[in-house]
Amino acid sequence: MAVTLKVNGKTTTVDVAPDTPLLWVLRDVLDLKGTKYGCGIGQCGACTVHIDGVASRSCNRPISELAGGEVVTIEGLSVDGAHPVQRAWVELDVPQCGYCQAGQIMSASSLLSRTPRPTDTDIDRAMNGNICRCATYLRIRQAIHRAAQMAAADGNGGRRETGDGGQGTGESSFPKSLLTTRTGA
Secondary structure, eight states, rough: OOEEEETTTTEEEEEETTTTTHHHIIISSOTTTTSSSSSSOSSSSSEEEEEEEEESSSSSSSGGGGHHHEEHHHHOOTSSOOHHHHHHHHTOOOOOTTHHHHHHHHHHHHHHOOOSOOOHHHHHHHHHTTOOOOHHHHHHHHHHHHHHHHHHHHHHHTTTTTTOOOOOSOOOSEEEEEOOOOOOO
């Protein structure tokens, strides 16, 4: 089945089985290796990309559902790592092993696109389901707050020029024992 969609700003047509998950199209067909395979059932967040401006899991989305859609991967977030979330991640040395970080960054950038000054609760909800086996949750939260400051200083409030409006849902997946309450923020 031939499916045409826009990936990282470029219109492309792929010819794959209609039930092929977007993740495998990105990695195996389009050679975009930044999006990672974690669980295969949309629960861990390693495969998070933006689909039509919404942070979404790519491992369980059949390509047939995406015809005419727009996908942004970690490679398309910014060509030079200049997105506020990417800069904050580096500044605060967030990754430990790094495997989950592309998904974490995509969820965080989606949050900031719609909530330029998130609270800890906003962050916990938006990052729900983005699992970090190394438990860098505190640094992730700090980096999101820092990215919000950077975006405000940049004058764009964290919004992507393409109008990214992703979403996070549900309760916090950050283990409560690893979270501390921020004061003075």
